[in-house]
Amino acid sequence: MRYCCRCVIPDTRPNIRLDTEGVCNACRTYESRGTIDWAARERSFRRVVERAKSHSIGYDCLIPVSGGKDSHWQVATCLEYGMRPLAVTWRPPGRTELGRRNLDNLIGLGVDHIDYTVSPRVERVFMRRALAARGSPAIPMHMALFNIPLKIAVRFRIPLVVWGENSAFEYGSVDEADEGFRLDSRWLARYGVMDGTTARDWVCEELPQGVMTPYVGPSDDELAAAGVLAMFLGYYFPWDPETSLKVAQKHGFRTREAGPKTGTYDYADIDDDFVSIHHYLKWYKFGITRAFDNLSLEIRAGRVTREQAIRLLRARGEERPVEDIQRFCAFIGIAQTRFFEIVEKFRNRDVWQMRDGKWTIPDFLIPDWNWT
Ligand SMILES: [Zn+2]
Known part of the structure; x- marks a missing residue:
């Protein structure tokens, strides 16, 4: 170690590697921010917005939100650039009172919103099995919060999905700057924190295929056919927890007293x-x-x-x-x-x-x- x-x-x-000088890749990535032309990135963002609007048949973008500070930042930014968003939440079974209040505040900024609740009976069994089999009780959470928004984007024909923090900094495709990128099954397998599994792997007597529906995303073909692209706001604007917090607080987000x-x-x-x-x-x-x-x-x-x-x-x-x-x-x-x-x-x-x-x-x- x-x-x-x-x-x-x-x-x-x-995903952490140390280089020959003993510096981790996360620190190196942060360091490289100094060399990024953020004004050019902002112009690219405007092009992404234009593409979304020209492909839109209603909602211009879908924003997966928890109600947290980054969600506020995502929603505030999309509204500022004139997009009409649909916000989508996977409702956590352990939602706190403060979480509910912040989510209500976020919806009040002026977005349509879907609060997607998975049956607690299913979630309970899935979490228990994920803990016992993999030591990872958050597999259901990650599976739900990646796949539910993608599936809704396909159904509503929403051309753009707007994530927040850029967890895959180096791995956007070449056309990310102008269009966004394909958040496909390959990306999910690598960054989705699902331990290399998909919903199919968890089907069993206790969790028959039908009840696993919320955890099954659209296929890569369905995503491509619907023209859904994804992007991280953190690619276009320098993400930092303190700056997104300030934006969020300006819009009524509350911290934990x-x-x-x-x-x-x-x-x-x-x-x-x-x-x-x-x-x-x-x-x-x-x-x-x-x-x-x-x-x-x-x-x-x-x-x-x-x-x-x-x-x-x-x-x-x-x-x-x-x-x-x-x-x-x-x-x-x-x-x-x-x-x-x-x-x-x-x-x-x-x-x-x-x-x-x-x-x-x-x-x-x-x-x-x-x-x-
Ligand atoms: Zn480091």
């Missing part, structure tokens, strides 16, 4: 009680907490030094989301002891070592960590 010498991310995190729910941001991961479980399991699998992710962004943006980040990480500890684990276990119908039995099976032995009866990470970033 090696850490990036600039931020605090280790190479155990998926009680402080961060998980990680170090009081404005992220706040609309759903179960997403913290997904982040917590990174401790077992990759040896990082959500704060490692958040603070690495802050280091890159120059708002926190690496030394300050290490002090903050030490103070926060492993951040076990005790109450959310209780709620999650109640929802999927297992005892908490069973939950910890399962997650223990997914503890990564390449990262963790048993020492004096305690699980520890040799060469951990913080030498005086309190192993529990």
